[in-house]
Amino acid sequence: MQEFWMDAVRKFNLAFVEGDRWKLYLQGLGVTLQLTVFALIIGIILGVVVAVIRTAHDQQRPGRRRSFALGVLNLICKVYITVIRGTPMMVQLLIWGFVIFKTSRDQTMVGIIGLGINSGAYVAEIVRGGLMSVDVGQMEAGRSLGLNYLDTMRFIVIPQAFKNILPSLGNEFITLFKDTSLVSAIGGTELVYYSGAVGAKTYEYMFPYLGIAVMYLVFVMILTWLLGILERRLRQSDRR
Amino acid sequence: MKHMKKLALLGLTAVMSLSLLAGCGGTTGNAETPDAGETTPATESQAPAGETTPAAGEFTTVEAGKLHMSTNAAFPPYEMIKDDGTFEGIDVEVAAAIAEELGLELVVDDMGFDAALLAAQNGQSDMVMAGVTVTEERQAVMDFSESYATGVQVVIVKEDSPIQTVDDLATAEMIGTQVATTGYIYCSDTPENGGYGEDHVTAYESGALAVQALINGKVDAVVIDNAPAQEFVAANEGLKILDTEFAVEDYAIGVKKGNTALLDAINGALNKLIEDGTVQSIVDKYIAAE
Numbered sequence A: 001m002q003e004f005w006m007d008a009v010r011k012f013n014l015a016f017v018e019g020d021r022w023k024l025y026l027q028g029l030g031v032t033l034q035l036t037v038f039a040l041i042i043g044i045i046l047g048v049v050v051a052v053i054r055t056a057h058d059q060q061r062p063g064r065r066r067s068f069a070l071g072v073l074n075l076i077c078k079v080y081i082t083v084i085r086g087t088p089m090m091v092q093l094l095i096w097g098f099v100i101f102k103t104s105r106d107q108t109m110v111g112i113i114g115l116g117i118n119s120g121a122y123v124a125e126i127v128r129g130g131l132m133s134v135d136v137g138q139m140e141a142g143r144s145l146g147l148n149y150l151d152t153m154r155f156i157v158i159p160q161a162f163k164n165i166l167p168s169l170g171n172e173f174i175t176l177f178k179d180t181s182l183v184s185a186i187g188g189t190e191l192v193y194y195s196g197a198v199g200a201k202t203y204e205y206m207f208p209y210l211g212i213a214v215m216y217l218v219f220v221m222i223l224t225w226l227l228g229i230l231e232r233r234l235r236q237s238d239r240r
Numbered sequence B: 001m002k003h004m005k006k007l008a009l010l011g012l013t014a015v016m017s018l019s020l021l022a023g024c025g026g027t028t029g030n031a032e033t034p035d036a037g038e039t040t041p042a043t044e045s046q047a048p049a050g051e052t053t054p055a056a057g058e059f060t061t062v063e064a065g066k067l068h069m070s071t072n073a074a075f076p077p078y079e080m081i082k083d084d085g086t087f088e089g090i091d092v093e094v095a096a097a098i099a100e101e102l103g104l105e106l107v108v109d110d111m112g113f114d115a116a117l118l119a120a121q122n123g124q125s126d127m128v129m130a131g132v133t134v135t136e137e138r139q140a141v142m143d144f145s146e147s148y149a150t151g152v153q154v155v156i157v158k159e160d161s162p163i164q165t166v167d168d169l170a171t172a173e174m175i176g177t178q179v180a181t182t183g184y185i186y187c188s189d190t191p192e193n194g195g196y197g198e199d200h201v202t203a204y205e206s207g208a209l210a211v212q213a214l215i216n217g218k219v220d221a222v223v224i225d226n227a228p229a230q231e232f233v234a235a236n237e238g239l240k241i242l243d244t245e246f247a248v249e250d251y252a253i254g255v256k257k258g259n260t261a262l263l264d265a266i267n268g269a270l271n272k273l274i275e276d277g278t279v280q281s282i283v284d285k286y287i288a289a290e
Helices: A002-020 A022-058 A068-086 A089-100 A107-133 A136-144 A149-186 A191-202 A206-234 B002-032 B090-101 B113-122 B136-141 B166-171 B182-188 B207-215 B226-235 B260-275 B278-286
Strands: B066-071 B079-081 B105-110 B142-158 B175-178 B201-204 B221-225 B239-241 B247-256
Touching: A002 A022, A002 A191, A002 A206, A022 A068, A022 A107, A022 A149, A022 A191, A022 A206, A068 A107, A089 A107, A089 A149, A107 A149, A136 A149, A149 A191, A149 A206, A191 A206, A191 B113, A191 B182, A191 B201, B066 B090, B066 B113, B079 B090, B090 B105, B090 B260, B090 B278, B113 B142, B113 B247, B136 B142, B142 B182, B142 B207, B142 B226, B142 B260, B142 B278, B175 B182, B175 B207, B182 B201, B182 B221, B182 B247, B201 B207, B207 B221, B207 B226, B207 B239, B221 B226, B226 B239, B247 B260, B260 B278
Parallel strands: B066 B105, B175 B201, B175 B221
Antiparallel strands: B142 B221, B142 B239, B142 B247
16 A cells, blocks of 8 residues: 555656646646637627527517518528537637648637637527527517617616526536647647646656646636626525 | 535545546556566455466467557558558558467557557557657656667758758747657757757647648648658658758567566567568568668
8 A cells, every 4th residue: 555655656746746847737727728718708709799699680570571681690690500519629629720720830829719619609509598588578678668779688688698597608618618628639738738748758647637637627616616606696686 | 615615525535536546457457467476465355366377488468369559550651541441551560470470360459649658558458569669768667579670750841941950950939749759758858958848849649740730830840750751751842851860769569567478479479570581571661772
C-alpha cells in the first residue's frame, strides 16, 4: 500500500510539479475559459436574434398578409439551425479549422467562432421555446397599452420568458464549456491539449487526465452555483 | 452553501474512487510480470490463483494465436491505410513477417500515435510499431527490441521560407509537429534544453495534418521523420526538406515493460529476418535505394 502511494506521489510530481508543468495547465485553463466566455457571448447574441425572428414570423396575426422579408429571414434561420444541429460539433470544428480558416494561426479565435455559432443554434431554440411559452395575451395587452412590438418584447415578454428558460440555458452553457475540449482537435491549446502534451512527455496519463477532469468539474460546479443564485433571485417575487 | 459542501464531497469521493480504480489496474499489471522465484505478498489476494507464469521461451499474446500491433497509420512509408481500408508499409510488412515466424496472425490496430504507444505500454496490444524512436524516457516505461531501421528527423519548410538551416528554426514563429512524437518533445522543450518552448509549437493529430498546416501557412516549419517527409514533399508542390537533419535516431518495436518472453521471441524473429535480408528487401520496396 505504501508503495502505491509513493508511486502516486511520484506520478503526481511528474504530472504537475516537475518542470513547472502546472503552468501549462493554468495556461490551458485560461484558453478554455476564454473560449467559453466569448463563445457564450456570440451564442447568446445569435440565439436571441434568431429566436426573435422565428417567433415574430410564427406569431403573425392570422388572416393578414404575411411579411415577405420576415419569411426570407425565417428561412435563413431555419437553414442555419438545421445545418448546425444536424452535424457533429467535432466535424464543424474541423471544417472551421482546416477548411474555412485554414490559414489562421489563432486557433483560439477559430474555436470561439466555431463554438459560438454552434451554441447559437441551440440557444435559439431554447429562447424560442421561452418566448412561445409566454401567453399571447401578454403581447396583446402590451400592444393595446400603446407599447410598440420591440418595447413589449423587451419589458413584458422577454423578462417572463427568461425566467422560464434559465434551467435549459444553464444546461446549454455547461455543455458549451465542456465542448471547448474538442478544440484540441484543431490544435487549440486548451486544457485537453496540454494534458495530452504532458502525458506525451512523461508517458504517464493518469494524473494529467484526472487533473483536468477535476478542473472541469470544479468549474461546472461553480457555474451551477451561480446559476442557482440567479434563479433564486429571479423567483423572489413569485407566488408559486 | 451547505449544498455546495455536499456536492464538493461527492466530487472528491468520485475522484478518489477513480484514482483507486486506476491504481488497482496498475498493481494487477505488475502482478502479471513473471517474477523468478519471488513469492507474491499475501496481501495481493486479487491475483488469480490459477494463473501460471509462462515458462522460459514461451510467450503469451493479448489474444491467443494473434499478434496485435498498435500503430498510427498516417506515417508513410512506414504505415499507411490502403484505399480498401487495409494497411501497408515497412512496419506492417516487417510485423507480418515476424508474426509468420512466430506462427501467429498479425492484427493491426490503428489509432493516434500517443494512444499506440500507450496501448503497448498498458498491454492492450502486444507491440507498438509506428516508427517508434528509442529514447531513454520511453525505455523507462516499455521495453524495446533491437533496432530495425534508422530514422532521421528533418525539417520541412516552404521553398521561399526564410528558414534555411536547422538553426533558423529558433526564428520560426510556429513549428508544426505530430502529437507525442520525438519531434514534438524536442521542439516543445524549454530553450535551455535545446527546444523552442511550448508557445512556438503546435502538435497535430497526424504528420499529414501538420504538413497541411504548413502548406496553408498556419506554421512556418514541420519537424518530422525523413521517410514520411520525402513522401509529403513529393506529394505537395512548393515544399522542401532542409539539408541538415534535426536529429538521428533508431526505430524499434516497443513491448510492454517486463514482457521479456515476447520480447525475446520478437528479437529472435527480427534478427533472423534482418540476417536473411527480408527486412532490407521490404525497406527497399518502399524507399527507393539511392
